[in-house]
Amino acid sequence: MTISLIVPAYNEKEAIGPVIEEYSPYVDEIIVVDDGSNDSTYDIACSYASGKIHVFQHKENQGKVGALLTGVNQSTGDIIVFTDADCTYPARYIPEFIKELERGSDLVLGVRNIEAHNIPFFNRIGNAIFSTMATYISGKYISDGQTGFRAFKREMFKELHVHAKSLEFETKMTVRAAKLGYLISEVPIEYRERVGTSKLHPVRDGYRMFRALLSIAWHETSPLAKMISVPGIILLFAGLIFGLFSLQERIFHYHLVHEYYPLISVFLMLFGIQLTSIGLIIDYLSKKMDRLEERIRQLSFKKD
Known part of the structure; x- marks a missing residue:
């Protein structure tokens, strides 16, 4: 080479x-x-x-x-x-x-x-x-x-x-x-x-x-992975919004008006990150399988 x-x-x-x-x-x-x-x-x-x-x-x-x-x-x-x-x-x-x-x-x-x-x-x-x-x-x-x-x-x-x-x-x-x-x-x-x-x-x-x-x-993400990842991203941003509301209340009111907002924020963000990660992992595995199949076909073609 x-x-x-x-x-x-x-x-x-x-x-x-x-x-x-x-x-x-x-x-x-x-x-x-x-x-x-x-x-x-x-x-x-x-x-x-x-x-x-x-x-x-x-x-x-x-x-x-x-x-x-x-x-x-x-x-x-x-x-x-x-x-x-x-x-x-x-x-x-x-x-x-x-x-x-x-x-x-x-x-x-x-x-x-x-x-x-x-x-x-x-x-x-x-x-x-x-x-x-x-x-x-x-x-x-x-x-x-x-x-x-x-x-x-x-x-x-x-x-x-x-x-x-x-x-x-x-x-x-x-x-x-x-x-x-x-x-x-x-x-x-x-x-x-x-x-x-x-x-x-x-x-x-x-x-x-x-x-x-x-x-x-x-x-470059497959449709199946997008179906899983997009809701995850939406949940992640929703969690960030709840977190910002909690931060605003703590700064301007010196206490939490809605005490459950931080819990909702953490839950939504964690769930969103998990969904997004699962979608990306599925996409990665599917691309690797496609590449493996392509290599197998190339090897078979060379042998023939």
Whole structure:
């Protein structure tokens, strides 16, 4: 199997050269996509161009997703690896990624060692929140759904049809793969301090990730699971309303006018969470069974 590395780059003149040099021994092909940089990123990347290293350029900035898609379309490998052009992800983990894919995984995630020295506080909080949401929605434990260092089989990517505009792409790709029943593996990796200026906007990109997760939760959930989960969500919100009423009474009247509201709130919220969870579990199991049947059919076809 041949390996293609996709490197989207936007104003990464300090890091693009070291990234190409570091990854070159581990892959068969490197596709660098300069996404409309206004510094010397493109020229530096072109200085490395060869039969193995190919450089493409967007005249105008199309965002990270546009650069990734251009890279995938221009690549020829059976296995695709995504990484960032900021020197944060070490290349030495690629052999471990490939081993996981050879064992049957469809998507391998490089789980970052998130610490104070390499990721700001608010970004760490956001990563924990969105990974927890991704785990709950997909029914599969996901430690780091936002990681930009990942490897996957080309045929899987064609089936995902991920529609995103910015950094929510990684989250959406991870959760959608899990919802569709693909096998996801995780490899712990070192996460280094980036070279250059970060392009992450915590509020804007956080909102996009949240919206993307809600979109997947709705559109990728089976009708049966929705029939169970939607009443659960309604009960959950009803419980929150009763809880807010109780809080309001406690603040403005210094005592509870309706003493039974807190009990109703807790009951509705617990029942709502249970119903929603059951619906998501049913959806996860049904998708896994569909994927298992598909794999069995593929094996039978190969034997014939």
